[in-house]
Amino acid sequence: MKGYISIGGIETILLAFLITAVHFSLMVRYRKKEGLIDSSIFSIIGYIFQSGSLEKGKTRCSASGQKSRIILAVAIFAYIVYLDASVKYGLDQIIWPLVLVFFGASLSEVVFSGGKKDHADLLKWGTFYAITSVFVFARYLVLGYPVLPVLKGAMIVGTVLLMFLLLMQKRSAT
Numbered sequence: 600m601k602g603y604i605s606i607g608g609i610e611t612i613l614l615a616f617l618i619t620a621v622h623f624s625l626m627v628r629y630r631k632k633e634g635l636i637d638s639s640i641f642s643i644i645g646y647i648f649q650s651g652s653l654e655k656g657k658t659r660c661s662a663s664g665q666k667s668r669i670i671l672a673v674a675i676f677a678y679i680v681y682l683d684a685s686v687k688y689g690l691d692q693i694i695w696p697l698v699l700v701f702f703g704a705s706l707s708e709v710v711f712s713g714g715k716k717d718h719a720d721l722l723k724w725g726t727f728y729a730i731t732s733v734f735v736f737a738r739y740l741v742l743g744y745p746v747l748p749v750l751k752g753a754m755i756v757g758t759v760l761l762m763f764l765l766l767m768q769k770r771s772a773t
Contacts, residue, residue: 641670641708667709674705678734682741695738699731706730721764728757 606614645666681698684690710727732753739746 641666641705645669667712670705671709674702674709678702678737682738685738685742699735702734703731721761721768724760724764728760732757 678698681690681694706727710723710730735749735753736746738744739749
């Protein structure tokens with residue numbers, strides 16, 4: 600097995616448990632220390648990267664913009680790491696759905712966080728779909744897979760979603 604670290608099954612489980620325990624204890628300790636109510640990893644990362652000059656009573660208008668930029672930067676960095684590991688070590692295809700779920704969650708946090716609560720208009724959905732399509736196309740290009748079938752599929756799915764969203768928008772307007 601070229602390029603892989605060979606460890607047994609028990610060591611893998613113990614390693615995963617150790618990493619999870621360390622992460623959990625650090626997050627709990629940090630939340631208690633800083634008095635954070637929201638336990639979301641994105642809000643913790645946003646809190647860490649906030650400017651130290653902010654006072655407790657003051658708020659900034661660009662706090663949500665800063666949070667969105669941080670989330671997007673973390674997502675892009677993780678995606679680049681995933682692509683690099685896929686090219687160098689030939690990661691299994693089973694990891695790809697997990698990567699898609701992570702990017703979908705982080706991008707939905709970025710795209711749908713602004714504006715009214717529970718309000719997602721057609722432009723936001725189009726932006727979300729375009730960004731996720733770029734992530735999928737980049738993966739296929741980097742790994743050397745054929746892009747044309749994916750492009751055709753994305754166009755068909757995008758057209759169907761557009762029609763569905765237009766119908767839902769008309770239905771909610773009446």
